[in-house]
Amino acid sequence: MHGEYKMPGGKLIVADIETGDGQLEAVQISGDFFLEPDTALDTINRALTGLPTDSDEMTMTSTLDAALGDDVAMYGISTQAVAAAVARALEDVS
DSSP, X not given: OEEEEEOTTSOEXXXXXXXXXXXXXXXXXXXXXXXXXXXXXHHHHXXXXXXXXXXXXXXXXXXXXXXXXXXXXXESOOHHHHHHHHHHHTTTOO
C-alpha cells in the first residue's frame, strides 16, 4: 500500500506499507525531508512496524514521539505528518 501526505508549509512524506494478520508488517517512510540523526528514519520504520492496521493517527503519533524522544531533529515533517501518510496508505484496508 502507498500513501502520501504533504505537510502544510513542509515537505512530502511517502509511506509504503505491507500488512498481514491485522498489523503493519513492513513500513518504509521516505520523502524530501531531513532528520538528524540519519538513523531516526530506521527508528520511525521500526516503531510503526507491528502496530495494528486499525491504529488511528493519534496512536501512531504517540508511538513515534515515544520512539524518537527529544534528541531527534525533524526538518519539514512532524510525527503527526508521518502518521497522516501512513493513515492514507491504510485507507483501503478492510
